[in-house]
Amino acid sequence: xxxxxxxxxxxxxxxxxxxxxxxxxxxxxxxxxxxxxxxxxxxxxxxxxxxxxxxxxxxxxxxxxxxxxxxxxxxxxxxxxxxxxxxxxxxxxxxxxxxxxxxxxxxxxxxxxxxxxxxxxxxxxxxxxxxxxxxxxxxxxxxxxxxxxxxxxxxxxxxxxxxxxxxxxxxxxxxxxxxxxxxxxxxxxxxxxxxxxxxxxxxxxxxxxxxxxxxxxxxxxxxxxxxxxxxxxxxxxxxxxxxxxxxxxxxxxxxxxxxxxxxxxxxxxxxxxxxxxxxxxxxxxxxxxxxxxxxxxxxxxxxxxxxx
Amino acid sequence: xxxxxxxxxxxxxxxxxxxxxxxxxxxxxxxxxxxxxxxxxxxxxxxxxxxxxxxxxxxxxxxxxxxxxxxxxxxxxxxxxxxxxxxxxxxxxxxxxxxxxxxxxxxxxxxxxxxxxxxxxxxxxxxxxxxxxxxxxxxxxxxxxxxxxxxxxxxxxxxxxxxxxxxxxxxxxxxxxxxxxxxxxxxxxxxxxxxxxxxxxxxxxxxxxxxxxxxxxxxxxxxxxxxxxxxxxxxxxxxxxxxxxxxxxxxxxxxxxxxxxxxxxxxxxxxxxxxxxxxxxxxxxx
Numbered sequence: 001x002x003x004x005x006x007x008x009x010x011x012x013x014x015x016x017x018x019x020x021x022x023x024x025x026x027x028x029x030x031x032x033x034x035x036x037x038x039x040x041x042x043x044x045x046x047x048x049x050x051x052x053x054x055x056x057x058x059x060x061x062x063x064x065x066x067x068x069x070x071x072x073x074x075x076x077x078x079x080x081x082x083x084x085x086x087x088x089x090x091x092x093x094x095x096x097x098x099x100x101x102x103x104x105x106x107x108x109x110x111x112x113x114x115x116x117x118x119x120x121x122x123x124x125x126x127x128x129x130x131x132x133x134x135x136x137x138x139x140x141x142x143x144x145x146x147x148x149x150x151x152x153x154x155x156x157x158x159x160x161x162x163x164x165x166x167x168x169x170x171x172x173x174x175x176x177x178x179x180x181x182x183x184x185x186x187x188x189x190x191x192x193x194x195x196x197x198x199x200x201x202x203x204x205x206x207x208x209x210x211x212x213x214x215x216x217x218x219x220x221x222x223x224x225x226x227x228x229x230x231x232x233x234x235x236x237x238x239x240x241x242x243x244x245x246x247x248x249x250x251x252x253x254x255x256x257x258x259x260x261x262x263x264x265x266x267x268x269x270x271x272x273x274x275x276x277x278x279x280x281x282x283x284x285x286x287x288x289x290x291x292x293x294x295x296x297x298x299x300x301x302x303x304x305x306x307x308x
Numbered sequence: 309x310x311x312x313x314x315x316x317x318x319x320x321x322x323x324x325x326x327x328x329x330x331x332x333x334x335x336x337x338x339x340x341x342x343x344x345x346x347x348x349x350x351x352x353x354x355x356x357x358x359x360x361x362x363x364x365x366x367x368x369x370x371x372x373x374x375x376x377x378x379x380x381x382x383x384x385x386x387x388x389x390x391x392x393x394x395x396x397x398x399x400x401x402x403x404x405x406x407x408x409x410x411x412x413x414x415x416x417x418x419x420x421x422x423x424x425x426x427x428x429x430x431x432x433x434x435x436x437x438x439x440x441x442x443x444x445x446x447x448x449x450x451x452x453x454x455x456x457x458x459x460x461x462x463x464x465x466x467x468x469x470x471x472x473x474x475x476x477x478x479x480x481x482x483x484x485x486x487x488x489x490x491x492x493x494x495x496x497x498x499x500x501x502x503x504x505x506x507x508x509x510x511x512x513x514x515x516x517x518x519x520x521x522x523x524x525x526x527x528x529x530x531x532x533x534x535x536x537x538x539x540x541x542x543x544x545x546x547x548x549x550x551x552x553x554x555x556x557x558x559x560x561x562x563x564x565x566x567x568x569x570x571x572x573x574x575x576x577x578x579x580x581x582x583x584x585x586x587x588x589x590x591x592x593x594x
Contacts, residue, residue: 004417010504011415018408018475022426025472029441032448088335091326104336106584111343113576117535117550118569121557122346125353125566132349184343242434244536249557259436259536266440266540276444279437286434 030283036276047272055277064261064278071257074172074247075240078179082187082236083229085180087222090188094195105192112185120245123178127168127250134165170252178246183239187232194228227300234293238286258282347573354566373563374571383568386552392460393538393548394531397470401527402520404471405478409519410512412479413486430476439540442469446541462546469541470531477530478523485519518586525583529576 004011037056039049058064093104111119126132141163168174202224206216222229244259251257258278265275326332357370377383408427412420430438446465460467489512497507513520535550542551549572556565 001416002414004415007504011411011417014407014411014414015417018404018411018427018479019423021404021472021475022430025442025445025468026430026438027426029445030437032444033437033441036444085335085339088326088332089339092332092336095326095328107340108343110577110580111347113529113533113580114347114573115533115535115550115569115576117553118350118572119347121553121565121569122350124557124561125349126346132345181342181346184339238432238434242436244436245554259434262436262440266443272444275440279434279440282434283437286432290432 033276033280036273037280039273039276041271041273055273058274059277059281067256067258067261068281070172070255071241074176074179074255074257075237075243078176078183078240079187079233079237081176081180082184083191083232086184086187086191086232087225087229090191090195090228093188093192094198108188109185116182117245119182120178120249123181124169124249127174127177129165129167129169131168133168137166138163169250170254172251172255174250175247175255175257178250179240179243182246183236187236190231190235191225191228194225194231198224227297230293230296234289238289241285242282350566351570351573354563354570356563356566358563373567377564377567377571380564380568382547383549383552383556383564386547386549387568387571389463389466389546390532390549393463393467393470394528396460396463396467397474397531398524398527400467400471401474401478402482402524404475405480405482405523405527406516406520408475408479409483409486413483427476427479430473431480435473435534435536436540438469438473439537442472442537443540462543465541466538466546466548469537470534473534473537474527474530478527481523481526482516482519485516485522489515518589521586522583525579525586529579532572532576 002011004015035049036047038051038053039047040052040054042048059068089108093101093108096104128134166173168177198221202220203216206220207213211219241257242259243257244263247255247257247260248263251260253260258281262275262278262282265271265278269275353366354373355369355371356366357372358365358367412424412427417423442465493511494507497511498504502510533550535554538548539551539554542548547555549568553565553568556562
């Protein structure tokens, strides 16, 4: 590596374009919403920065707190489902025959390259009360009911008298399902890469010392895959918090998340200062999560170096 | 007896053969079905011969909605805009990404960790923050896709926005590729009288090529995929394909949307295929 002093001209010609771009089109816009978040509307399109804290105070209103709470638990639930489903999927790929690995990975990642809007729209077709999923569930219900009649338990009405279609659209359940759908491939990738690198002799040692399959799984494999699982958590949870399309299309305006309310401040309500404060709120949460991750990494490497 | 023991030992499953377990295999299968069924249904129903509520009941095969989509002028304009934006944003992103990658790989300079953090920030920041901040920035600067501007200059603000979130990804990919570059080649060339620029053009760039292609494909897909940032930075007359589809979906769900989506899915498939080819070729060279 050269010092920038040795070849100042080369350094500047490689450095200036990207630094200038980031300052002008990334930092300056962020600075603008930072200023706006301390501002007040003086007329319809004019905002004056008065360094008021009102916009941040408004976040603590009951309805915004409810909104934040809903955003948090929907994102959290979707992330946990992604990881619980993603871990076995990643395990299958990581332990498959070498020639099959690339294909299985491609199979999982291919939908991820499809446009996010199109994937959300494709779910819209499936999730309606008369959609494919309810059709399938109805079919399952009839089969199960036939089976109950067959074994003579038909009169007990264990499954209810008739199939009631599930309501997915406009319910939190549908939104969670939508977020899981769009982020599952992304959650699988980091878990897979941490499993790929794993030293399998630990697992063999555990089995040799008399632990069962399940014990080995939960006490050896999961802790070893933890860095990957943490990464999967972050890269699923952070975008999930800012999800706009899924609640907008699948929530039908009844399951708003933060992003929907932010969008309304800019297109409609015209309350830019409050919208800026809300979106910076999301940014601060992101920073806090990333900082926690960095602390956890530092603590881990310290522990490991002490153990050696 | 001995045979029996060997057999039992062989049958005992070794750890880490999880891909052989039926329970895990079925989770994998269900996840795959879950990921693919909605897309397959979407494609199938683009051929459904039904005007309203076309996505509920199958009413026979037709390709007329493809015809309709291709003759929908607004939709085709949006499609053209999306491709134009993606191509320009990709070219600029690869150039900026290369510069950034070389800068980070080659030089020691003060505040380097800060710069690294700044470059990776657009990757981690929630999309909506970026959309909102750029929207306000363009409003403040008065750069709102003017109707009077000649194409493609009316798309400039969307292109700028796309470059801002694409080039850090391109830089990341290209930087990975740079790590395998042998700097002795550079020194040898300089000793033999090559200029700095010749070294860059004839030695560094050819080595970087697979990284550049990978970075370009990544930028292109990211640009094609983006909805949020475009949604906030586009004006009423500068609509892109996803934004157009979004407004159509809000209005009503028709097989025409399915047909248009299928075309975009095919385009993505072709791109992925090329990306894999490039990757495999560069692996073979190595």
